[in-house]
Amino acid sequence: MASSRDRQRKLARAKLDRQMARRAARVRRRRQIQAGVGVAVVLALIVVGSAWGLGAFDRDPAENSAAEDVCLWTPQDAAANTNLKDVGTPATTGLPTEGVRTMTVVTNQGAPVTAELDVASAPCAVASISHLASRSFYDNTKCHEITTEGAVRCGDPSGTGLGGPAYSFYDENVPTAAPSPSASPAPGQPATYPKGTVAMIGSAPGANGSQFLVFFKDFTTADPKYSIIGRVTSGLETIEKIGKLPTVDNGSGAKVKPKDDDVVVQSLTVTEPAPSPAATPTTTASATPAASPSAG
Known part of the structure; x- marks a missing residue:
């Protein structure tokens, strides 16, 4: 066992x-x-x-470039604000981001005003103005204000300061603040907005639409609010003439409305970018204006 x-x-x-x-x-x-x-x-x-x-x-460089070309157009309620005019929106991609375009403004006050628009610094503003010009948006509208800052304010079909297209876009090229709010810059210091500057102005700060300023004198401020989009290259004497017109109260307590003479923008055109030598000749954006939709 x-x-x-x-x-x-x-x-x-x-x-x-x-x-x-x-x-x-x-x-x-x-x-x-x-x-x-x-x-x-x-x-x-x-x-x-x-x-x-x-x-x-x-990401591929081409992809980065395409992303940078996008402009954001924020819809505005044309039904709620009858001062707005719906003429569609510009493209959002494939927009030019370099070079210049020429804006020509014909008024009832003298020689045409020609301005060079800086596409590189303000591509969205230039795209917007070009789009609106191609729809005859600015034609036969009034410059409704001669501002106390020394600029002629134009681009509102309603003439109220509240009008524009049925979209808005953000600021792009606002200058840096000046050291002091003095109307006269220190020696050697350029003005914030030199005479001849073309800038956007929104019915609310930062909400640009169609309205723009053309300065007939230097303006320096410690609180810049306007996007610079270009400069006058000829016809500045016409802007200076408008700046000397007498003004009256515009209904808000500000004596900025031209008193006796309506300042009318008879036409506003923007040239397309200059083509290469082998391309077709340059045409203006408003050469064949499309029919404008009725205001919202």
Whole structure:
């Protein structure tokens, strides 16, 4: 009997040893797999970090350029504000971002006023004015204000200061604040808005639409609010003449409305960008005006 029991104990011991050996082998394999996975993860992180540092995940330059070309046109409620005129919106992509365009304003006050619009500094403002000009938006509208800052304010078909298109857009090229609010800059310091500057003005600050200012004298301020979009290149004498017209109260307590003579913008055109020598001749944006939708 003792011999039989001993044999059973040996068999049981051998079975236990085999089980322990298999369990130890599984543990070793698991640890090897985990170690391999850890090494793989570390190597992957090293590779990804190196690729990131070398710019492998940067977007294609063309994609970046396209994103920068987008202008945001914020819809305005033409039904709630009857001073607004809905003529659609400009494109949002593929807009020019360099070069200049020429804006020509013909008024009933003298020689045409020509201004050079800076596309690089204010691409959205230039795109908007070009779009509106192509729809004859500005034609036969009044410059309703001669501001106390020394500028002629135009571009509102309603003549109220509250009108514009059925969209707005943000500021683009607002100058930095002057050291002091003095009307006369310190020697050697340029004016915030030099004479001849063309700038956008919104019916609410930062909400630009169609209204613009043309300065007939230097204006310096510690709180610039207007986006500069260009400068007058000829016809500044016409703006200076308008600036000398007598003014009356415009209904809000400000004596800024031309008193006797209506200042009428008879037409406003914007040239397309100059073509390459092999391209077709330049045409104006308003050469073939589209029919204007009825005001909202």
